[in-house]
Amino acid sequence: MKIFINIIAGIAFIMQSVSFVLNALIQKKPECAINSLYSYFVVTAFFCSVLVVVLFVIMYNFNFKFLKIKILNCFFFLVGLLGTYIHIWQLFMHHDFVLISFVLLLYDIYIFCKILGNLLVKTGNAVKNGNIVRRELNLTERVEEKKHYENPGRF
Structure with missing residues (x-):
């Protein structure tokens, strides 16, 4: 083709x-x-x-x-x-x-x-279900989740 x-x-x-x-x-x-x-x-x-x-x-x-x-x-x-x-x-x-x-x-x-x-x-934009999602937000959320798993007693 x-x-x-x-x-x-x-x-x-x-x-x-x-x-x-x-x-x-x-x-x-x-x-x-x-x-x-x-x-x-x-x-x-x-x-x-x-x-x-x-x-x-x-x-x-x-x-x-x-x-x-x-x-x-x-x-x-x-x-x-x-x-x-x-x-x-x-x-x-x-x-x-x-x-x-x-x-x-x-x-x-x-x-x-x-x-x-x-x-x-x-x-840096990704289209998901018709909405534009910023990738930077996903990166900061992952860092916060990683900190939470390392120290579960602290928030």
Whole structure:
């Protein structure tokens, strides 16, 4: 299954790279500053869309320690948001690469779930029965229980 998913990721990477290059080449000369900023935004978002595939392959196949760094996860989240914008834009506005855009949206969802999972674990929060429980409280309770067992006569 992993080989099949990686092959789909490779095809999506190639198709999105072609789309990125073609979109960069056919951009018109902007008439005002807003159009210029929007053109830069679209080029940046297309680049992030290509990076989404690379991030997906890294997060899906490997479990490196540096992938759990909070700042890096925030950067990945931003890249994923810009990539998601382009995938939705391609899917619903331009009707270009519909199947590839749909697959890339699924990759975005996987990346967001993985990043949010890393952020929840990294901040020390654990979700139990819908409630967020702090791990520090559990550590202090264990220390108090240990003291109670060592000296049962003292409280």
